[in-house]
Amino acid sequence: MLFDFQAVFAKMEYKMIKKRMRQGKVAGAKKGMWTNGSPPYPYIYNRATKQIEVDADKLKIYREIVDKYILGMSTLEIAINLNRRCIAPPYVGKRNKYGWSHVTVHRLLINEIHLGYIIYGKSRNHRGTPQLVDKEDWIKVKGEHEPVKTEEEHEQILARIAQNAIIPRKCRVGTLPLSGLLYCSKCGRRMQFKRRETKNGSYWTAMCVYAYPDGTKCDQVGRKLDDAFYKALYQKITKIDEQTLELVDEINEQYQELQALCEMKQKELAQTEQAIENLFELYEDGKIPKQRLSDRIAGHEKTKAELEAEIEKCKTALASQVNLVTVEMVKRRIDEFKNLWLNATDPSDQNSAFRLLIERIVYDRKDDGLRLDVLYK
Ligand SMILES: [Zn+2]
Structure with a gap:
């Protein structure tokens, strides 16, 4: 040898x-x-x-x-x-x-x-x-x-x-029917509920108040949570059309793939960040010269920026994905939901009804109206 x-x-x-x-x-x-x-x-x-x-x-x-x-x-x-x-x-x-x-x-x-x-x-x-x-x-x-x-x-x-x-948001502000369930399609963040006072009484609105780290606000347009809104949502939740049923499996698969991709990118990002940290440490310890540090940092920073952009894209896509588990499961839960909803006496009961069935509702307001995508549990 x-x-x-x-x-x-x-x-x-x-x-x-x-x-x-x-x-x-x-x-x-x-x-x-x-x-x-x-x-x-x-x-x-x-x-x-x-x-x-x-x-x-x-x-x-x-x-x-x-x-x-x-x-x-x-x-x-x-x-x-x-x-x-x-x-x-x-x-x-x-x-x-x-x-x-x-x-x-x-x-x-x-x-x-x-x-x-x-x-x-x-x-x-x-x-x-x-x-x-x-x-x-x-x-x-x-x-x-x-x-x-x-x-x-x-x-x-x-x-x-x-x-x-520990304390969930709903305990801090009082439970509303959609507390913790409504997400913005544009930034993927949870939407907030605000009480509006007018001469003819007051009402609730849903709005996105998220601001990106640079201070720009998410441009999602809010909406009044009136009877028409809840009726539309109820219709959306309780009526799954044939086309949706056919899409169930396909979407499920896509969702999982996207999730795996997102996780992979996040792992890569963590590794890149670690590599940058390590370089700074080497530099601080005098093991590499400044020029080499900046050359190598530049490469890592580029990778990092690319990964961050990809992760952001993945997250936005994930947030707006509709994911139905199985058709039978959803149908059974919908019946339970209808029952709970019809018997609900206050917003907290209504919230429980939604939570039984729904993981999240993605809110997207466009010029031609409101689009709600439901992600079933
Ligand atoms: Zn938003």
Whole structure:
């Protein structure tokens, strides 16, 4: 047998160096030194002191984010507001070309580094594959840097996030017949219900209030939820025409294919994002020169943009797909629905009736009228 000893030794040496570096990082982290590459907003890294420092201008913005969130503003509203005012996002032009997003804001809000901690060892390399480490095994020590939020504020933030996750929307605003079921065909987001007051009384309307991260609003046109609307919906739900029945299987198949495609693209996107992160880390550690970093980032960014566009397309297509399970199932459920609907005495009962049968209703208002697509459970 022949061995390429040179290669084997090179590999061993590389592993050794990596191990020592990791140990150095852990030791540094244990002493409260910053060893993690670029620090989160509003901190900046000082190479001379090997510490992270607070950037005064960024701190103002950061504090505003914390205060507004605690006061009840959503992460999305905060992001849109920052973009409107042209406040530079944490990574200008590279990792965050759309400016602030609700994800950026969310990540900043939950970060424990801002409490004055240094966290190390969130992931490790296991035989070449990166793995996530359980939270209790993270190395978390008090750092030398200045905290920018208090423990109380952090608790309040976590409490609000937990609350938003647990309490469904309908409990917060009162249940309407279509609560949680009506989705916009244009942006794929859930539509909202607003009460309108007029001289002749008040009524409910359905509208899309979604705004993209750059602040542009979804241009879906809202509609009054009057008797005519519910009648049309009832007709749509209870009468499945022959053509629809024939389409059932075909559509089911298409839907699943599209879903698989979407998942695949999302996986690729995550990999690309990881690759970008890795490059930044290599650069921060001085392992690759700046020119090489920007060359390679450019390639990844292009792939990322393409993937994001494809995922957006997939999602829009998925949101507007009609997916019937089996004809018999739907027919049986429709009978149950009719029964429940006719006996419903309040909006909450009506909502239960819809939920029995329907996964979602996709709303699309065009010049020639309203189109409702029903996705059965
Ligand atoms: Zn919309």
